[in-house]
Amino acid sequence: MRRTSITASCALSATVLATALAPPAHAESSSLSFETIPGSDGVDLSAISVTPDEEGPHPLLVLPAAWSMHASLFTGAASKLAYESGYQVVVYTTRGFYDSGGGVEVAGPEDVADASAVIDWALDNTGADPEAIGMGGISYGAGISLLTSASDDRVDAVGAMSGWSDLESSLYPNETINFQAVELLLLSGELTGTPGETLEHVRDEYRDGNVEPALEMAPERSPATKVDAINTNDPAVLLAHPYNDGIFPVEQIPSFYEELDTDKRLMLAPGDHATPELFGAAGLPNRVWEDLTRWFDHHLKGEDNGIGTEDPVHLQENSAGGEWATYPDWPSATAATETHYLEEPERSFSQWQPTGGMSKSPAPGWDYPIDAGAGTTAQSGTILVSGALQQFLDLPTGVSLPLVNRNRAGVWSGPEYPDGTTISGTPSVEVEVTPTTEETSLFFYLYATTRHGTGELITHKPYTLRGATPGEAATVRVDLQSVVRDVAPGRHLTLVMDTDDPRYTGESERGERVTVSSSEKSPAAVTVPLA
Structure with a gap:
């Protein structure tokens, strides 16, 4: 529904x-x-x-x-x-x-x-x-x-x-179905047009859970x-x-x-x-x-x-x-990059829910399990609406970090930018994940956050592990969506990773788990391009 x-x-x-x-x-x-x-x-x-x-x-x-x-x-x-x-x-x-x-x-x-x-x-x-x-x-x-x-x-x-x-990376980014986009295109196409043989075949197979015909038609x-x-x-x-x-x-x-x-x-x-x-x-x-x-x-x-x-x-x-x-x-839009290494999420006096820090040096040797298949208050928004609100009213998709359920998400916060900064280019994330099933969807969100935990979404990206070996760690490297966005003075960056987003069709199911980790070989990190 x-x-x-x-x-x-x-x-x-x-x-x-x-x-x-x-x-x-x-x-x-x-x-x-x-x-x-x-x-x-x-x-x-x-x-x-x-x-x-x-x-x-x-x-x-x-x-x-x-x-x-x-x-x-x-x-x-x-x-x-x-x-x-x-x-x-x-x-x-x-x-x-x-x-x-x-x-x-x-x-x-x-x-x-x-x-x-x-x-x-x-x-x-x-x-x-x-x-x-x-x-x-x-x-x-x-x-x-x-x-x-x-x-x-x-x-x-x-x-x-x-x-x-x-076309494939648009409608199936990192092997994750862009649900809202696909459904909007199919619905509007049926309301205003007559599907041809290719579209009919792709649509019918998609409704049956088979995306291969869509992937086959995309390169041409x-x-x-x-x-x-x-x-x-x-x-x-x-x-x-x-x-x-x-x-x-x-x-x-x-x-x-x-x-x-x-x-x-x-x-x-x-x-x-x-x-x-x-x-x-x-x-x-x-x-x-x-x-x-x-x-x-x-x-x-x-x-x-x-x-x-x-x-x-x-x-x-x-x-x-x-x-x-x-x-x-x-x-040239990126003058420099900062790599923030993710630390183990822990409770502290100022953070009553487990939250990881970001450091300048690798912080390997930790694991953090999250429950899969259920979303959090972190999400990417609604197509056509969210981006237009940011464009015309400067109302980006927001989140309250204290309300993000840490049983279902990993959260990492970096140091404040006293004078502010500008992210300019394509941020990226690298983590190790160990799923309990062969197919698991992950969603990454990068926020500019106030000291009170109110975050404005800067960029995001989905990623689906397919054909993974349950119980075996896999390195996930994700380029987030490119952006130029000012981070106001006094704010800091926050990375959230969970397993469900209403914009996409995810593969994570309730009852599954995903363990996020940082190792000597592959330290968890987010890399941020700056103007």
Whole structure:
């Protein structure tokens, strides 16, 4: 019942966001037309073509709509790009959704071929310039745009917002099912579209507890597997992503960015899935869309607007109104790292529940058992909601550390930062764990905590041990989600590890146990990147 209500809440949140941010109606104009475009295999695609008033040729922008979204929701951005910036814009509803034909193929080869067919149509039926073609989109549209740039060398520039590079690591991070994301995608896809054969098969097997078909389809639909082809075709690529994306976790984007050899730009900002750029989709002022427009202007129109000489990595601190900082590359965002070694959780005069410290030197030789299969007050929040609250209201997911049940979790607290600090990069955790069963899920949370025990979630990550030997220690190394976050003066870092989180489908069962330990060979530690 709990997971069902969460799924309904997620779907309702998505619907409210889409409705609230629908673009205002534009005055009737012969420059905007509703079209039916033949897809790659004769499937009709519903589209909107927006043509500037001036004579062409015009650089072409093709914008595939997001998952479960209609092309009309992007009319505001399309009109702004056409009327103010002079682009021939074609935004289309991807196959299987709403009034587009065919079935939803989850960014499969059919979707990539559709994008190329839309380019063909635009070149044949509008004043589009065949020498200046860009693609862009949010979420599903971002992924399709990147995949198309790997297969169609006509694409000169790409803007991918809240997309993915690795579909498996998005929906099955560290072999843990991203439950809320999967259920939201399936439910919204069924409500607004017609599942294709691949999606039907994956969905049915998933409902039966088999994730293998989803894992088998993921590589073909992952831009990370096609990075060599993208580099060969050499489109200019802008990647924009929110830190708290609950569907496509952020850490895959910087690593993909580093593998690109093309002209490229990385923008990371506060928010949840698609929330940093949704207002821009409606044609409203928006930092991400403004930079995207400059990106297209430079690479498709040849404008010398300065974007080509700026530092390419732009990171906003993860809070409402956070400051932006720029870097020449992603590794430069981390100026130094601190390794905090985890000490044995013990009771003390100031800590009535067992709590471990953090030291500068390894602290091996301890074991700490926790009961598995039951959650604590530490959790990662709800997708779409939690990240948006942090973005707009500076309300991060919180926890009261004294209320975290130490029978079900390990808790470690470090020293205060008297002057504060900024975490910038990808924190990591290393511990030894000894499970009592072959499959056990672990959840790691890093908090900025006050002296009174109130914590603000900085980052988190799941990890599932599969095929483990019961009673035998295994070393777990986990990269948490990448982030830039200020830690206020007087606060300290707290690491929590438990075995259940409502965002994910865990494998831990009640009655099982997990023993966390630190050994000479593998001392338990958390490594923190600092700006």
